[in-house]
Amino acid sequence: MKxxxxxxxxxxxxxxxxxxxxxxxxxxxxxxxxxxxxxSDDVLIDLLTDSGTSSMSAAQWAGMMIGDESYAGSPSYxxxxxxxxxxxxxxxxxxxxxxxxxxxxxxxVVTKAGDFIPSNTHFDxxxxxxxxxxxxxxxxxxxxxxDPASEHPFKGNMDTDKLTAFIAEKGAENIPICMMTITNxxxxxxxxxxxxxxxxxxxxxGHGIPFFIDACRFAENAWFIKMREDGYADASIPDIVRxxxxxxxxxxxxxxxxxxxxxxxxxxxxxxxxxxxxxxxLILTEGFPTYGGxxxxxxxxxxxxxxxxxxxxxxxxxxxxxxxxGDRLIEAGVPIMRPVGGHAIYIDARAFLPHIPPLEYxxxxxxxxxxxxxxxxxxxxxxxxFGQQPDGSEAPAAMDLVRLAIPRRVYTESHMLYVLExxxxxxxxxxxxxxxxxxxxxxALRHFTSKFSYTDTKSxxxxx
Ligand SMILES: *Cc1c(COP(=O)(O)O)cnc(C)c1O
Numbered sequence: 269m270k271x272x273x274x275x276x277x278x279x280x281x282x283x284x285x286x287x288x289x290x291x292x293x294x295x296x297x298x299x300x301x302x303x304x305x306x307x308s309d310d311v312l313i314d315l316l317t318d319s320g321t322s323s324m325s326a327a328q329w330a331g332m333m334i335g336d337e338s339y340a341g342s343p344s345y346x347x348x349x350x351x352x353x354x355x356x357x358x359x360x361x362x363x364x365x366x367x368x369x370x371x372x373x374x375x376x377v378v379t380k381a382g383d384f385i386p387s388n389t390h391f392d393x394x395x396x397x398x399x400x401x402x403x404x405x406x407x408x409x410x411x412x413x414x415d416p417a418s419e420h421p422f423k424g425n426m427d428t429d430k431l432t433a434f435i436a437e438k439g440a441e442n443i444p445i446c447m448m449t450i451t452n453x454x455x456x457x458x459x460x461x462x463x464x465x466x467x468x469x470x471x472x473x474g475h476g477i478p479f480f481i482d483a484c485r486f487a488e489n490a491w492f493i494k495m496r497e498d499g500y501a502d503a504s505i506p507d508i509v510r511x512x513x514x515x516x517x518x519x520x521x522x523x524x525x526x527x528x529x530x531x532x533x534x535x536x537x538x539x540x541x542x543x544x545x546x547x548x549x550l551i552l553t554e555g556f557p558t559y560g561g562x563x564x565x566x567x568x569x570x571x572x573x574x575x576x577x578x579x580x581x582x583x584x585x586x587x588x589x590x591x592x593x594g595d596r597l598i599e600a601g602v603p604i605m606r607p608v609g610g611h612a613i614y615i616d617a618r619a620f621l622p623h624i625p626p627l628e629y630x631x632x633x634x635x636x637x638x639x640x641x642x643x644x645x646x647x648x649x650x651x652x653x654f655g656q657q658p659d660g661s662e663a664p665a666a667m668d669l670v671r672l673a674i675p676r677r678v679y680t681e682s683h684m685l686y687v688l689e690x691x692x693x694x695x696x697x698x699x700x701x702x703x704x705x706x707x708x709x710x711x712a713l714r715h716f717t718s719k720f721s722y723t724d725t726k727s728x729x730x731x732x
Pocket of ligand 1 (some may be wrong): 319366367368369393394449453482484521522523524527532533590
């Protein structure tokens with residue numbers, strides 16, 4: 269087996285500013301130990317998110333020059349529509365400025381107060397858009413999907429027994445659509461199998477409930493189906509993708525993920541009545557239907573990105589670089605969520621730092637340490653993000669994770685090796701990490717703006 273190499277060479281480079289530990293200590297202190305407050309110039313390897321952070325190809329940049337900015341009937345829309353329908357064969361496609369705009373338009377049309385929308389796991393913007401209309405978002409992922417150590421190959425699957433029972437309990441008339449997120453972002457980037465998509469689609473059909481897909485990482489999900497599901501080893505990625513979407517009645521998409529662009533999204537669906545209603549909201553809030561919330565050049569870049577993202581060499585390289593880091597961490601005994609998902613590595617900070625109680629934010633402490641040691645920026649997904657209760661009190665989140673999300677086509681193998689080294693060095697020195705406290709927090713969504721400092725509690729090393 270030879271090394272899996274990046275299937276591209278680099279024509280345009282973006283320098284990274286090298287920083288010393290002493291500099292990073294100052295920068296982090298100035299940011300009150302909140303990584304969202306750091307200027308990104310002061311970050312060496314930025315793994316805060318894979319959303320909107322992709323590198324575009326030379327072909328995409330060239331495509332932007334032929335973008336047609338006509339208000340109505342732009343040929344760029346034609347190319348965008350054709351590229352979307354080639355993979356997702358729905359009747360209508362509406363461009364939006366990003367994924368959540370597609371969600372808002374869809375839910376404002378299809379739901380009314382008191383309705384229920386089941387999914388494997390709703391992404392947070394999806395849930396918020398459902399709840400904004402006083403409907404109820406329900407997560408029905410399989411039990412294995414909630415167990416960080418389970419090696420189930422499709423941990424993003426929906427529990428079909430639970431779905432059937434849920435429909436019986438609430439009544440199909442109160443469920444305007446059913447959704448499925450591929451891959452399951454909030455559940456660790458875990459994939460959904462074709463068999464499960466088909467089973468859910470069949471259950472929905474049986475009850476006359478339209479089935480929608482949150483399609484953000486559709487190509488990565490198709491790659492996992494090809495690798496892990498019986499009968500798909502020889503199928504092409506575009507064929508697998510078309511089979512997935514042939515099971516659905518519509519989709520919402522954030523082009524900031526698997527369309528390889530920095531901004532954009534769309535809503536696709538088959539139903540003519542819903543299309544007309546959605547189109548009216550689109551015109552009111554995003555723009556004329558042939559550009560939606562985007563420029564003509566953005567539509568060109570998406571059309572080309574959709575061809576590039578289903579390229580097997582690209583997907584093989586992307587998944588290999590995530591799995592390489594993940595597998596080495598598992599070998600070294602570092603607790604991470606398993607199996608390694610598509611777009612990110614999730615470190616189990618609670619298991620990494622058992623001497624730091626959840627209410628002293630082990631995830632925040634670990635994320636800060638990765639920055640101090642190596643200039644790496646990850647994201648705490650744990651008690652800082654979810655621990656704040658509506659009544660102002662605080663409770664530990666279900667898990668304390670640090671997510672390292674890998675931007676598409678941005679970092680090379682040596683960058684990933686460096687990330688691995690920094691995590692392993694932190695693992696060896698884990699006893700020296702201390703808990704943290706919040707000195708100031710806002711009323712809601714505190715992870716973005718809270719100010720932190722270290723607690724006075726001694727680290728395990730100091731106590732010994
Ligand atoms: C990013 C994301 C969204 C929302 O898309 P935006 O472009 O950020 O508005 C919805 N669902 C999933 C699964 C996502 O990852």
